[in-house]
Amino acid sequence: MNLGAVDVLAVRLWFDRQIDIPLPSNACFGFSSTTGWTFFDLNALHDEFRDEPGTVVEADFYHANQLIPLKDEEIVSLVQRDLATCIPAFREAKVIDSSAIRLSRAVTHFAPGSYQYLLPAVTSYDNVFMSGDWVVTRHGSWSQEKAYVTGLEAANLVISRFGIGNKAVIIPVEADEPHIQIGRKINQFTRSLTKTFIPDFWLP
Template identity: 30%
Template sequence: MSVVIVGGGLAGISAALALQEVGVPVTLVEARPRLGGATHSFHRRGLAVDNGQHVFLRCCTAYRGLLERLGTHHHVHVQDRFDVTVLRPGGVAGRLRRSRLPGPLHMLPALARYSALPVADRLRTVRAALALRRLDPGAPELDEISAGRWLAAHGQRERARRELWEPLLMAALNAGLDEAAMGAAGMVCRTALLGRRDAADIGVPALPLGDLHGAAALRRIEEGGGNVLLRARAEAVTADPKVVVNGTPLGADAVILAVPHEAAARLAGEETCPDRDRWPALGAAPIVNVHVIYDRPVLDLPFAAAVGSPVQWVFDRTAPSGLAEGQYLAVSLSAADRWIELSTAELRAVFVPELARLLPAARHARVLDLFVTRERRATFRQAPGSTAGRPGAATRTPGIFLAGAWTATGWPDTMEGAVRSGLTAARLVRRHLREVRQR
């Protein structure tokens, strides 16, 4: 019994490792020269650069389990407790730090003390948080309205939406409040902010993503007897099932399509996935990262959020990149439609002055290098109505399964969602193989 997995991102890697652990031989097919999918690294002028800043939360149990399987879980730093400094041009706007009260009470003091908002707005945020706690994120009606509309209807005025809810939810959903489905936003709030006390503690990689994920996965899969085909393009999937790779058919007892929804729609036949024509409607949302190398330290925090500025989040990437002197900051811009087509020079003209407005030390520092990375299709658009377009892992054809953060994982399009999808597909494959053996 063997399985072919198409796609070497986190979903495909997770499925491959889960199957190998129960003795199922796997062949992993990846078109790129590396594993890791949207989480990868490259080298520039002696520095290791991630294509974009990725973080996770303590509640991302499947993703953390993947790191343990890969043996890289010691190379991440997780906060002792959720703690985010929020910058505003000219100073610190506020700080969100959870208390040691049991969940969901742990975040209420942070909201009540959030100095970026007037006292009246802080009290309204506490009431909104209590209303969020009572939500069922899976309720169909919540998928039909935006997070911004729901928050406004629950007393959240523009300033609170802009200076509290948007920095948190835009980073999680890669969508502005008025473009994000309330179901997905509610899931994030209930699970992370209003769930277990430690659920929202933020984890940051201490290694380049290429080492944390891709290189480690290649090593683990091959050590486990798996076969990894890089620079191998899957051209078709037949109902046998077979996968045609670079013109050559690969037979299998089961196939997992762990690729973005556009590629899955192309590879899956109409009989296998009769709803595949709906998948392109999920669309794609971009993320842009502006990387700035200074000649001296300008930020004394591992990361910070920002309000009143085009900067959304800024991260210190000095140590993971290998920079010996100065400081390397990465500005992460979610829902980046307004930035994606701008040139590096245009982005520099915006963000170097903005960083100087946020970070007083940057006003006296020299920019040694600045470059931009762009993920045009970083996630699908998690807009109202999108949940209905996300398929499950099973298809109409026995032995062919879907995986990817865009499938119906119950999570937003995140690393956690990708890993969960791979584990679900692997579980269904194991059940399918048992049924085949019993025939």
């Protein structure tokens, strides 16, 4: 109950033509001060859309409380506009079908201090293991990737428990970019100084 959640808007658009999307998964920011989003090339990711004559895109918006009340046609227009900002070819394409799913408080709100409240994959039942956003993993992934990775980890626990099958190989997360590593070291150093000079009971 100490873990928060945010609203999600999942929008799927079918376009009338093929559009070259360089990457199958694209995280976006800077379009809104409160909402982040990711769009996916479903032609590349889903077998069912691989042979579609047009382009099928999924756009998922996180912390989408201000978008959920909008009408479907307003949402479709907004998503196409933002897609065209990333890939100009979307501007001339026509949306021939669409779907907008509103999910209130559906995704974990990862925030500083939330890690301590995450749940272990191993439960008090010998043959029950857990996976998902709210499960601890040392892998370093999060969001959709975390759900997938913890699913593999849970499957590996099942294999270990029953001694049958081959464990999944989980690919490590790539190393942080240099500026992220530097920022993390500065943060750790600052925190260590703070603990040295300020009593613990003054810290939040």
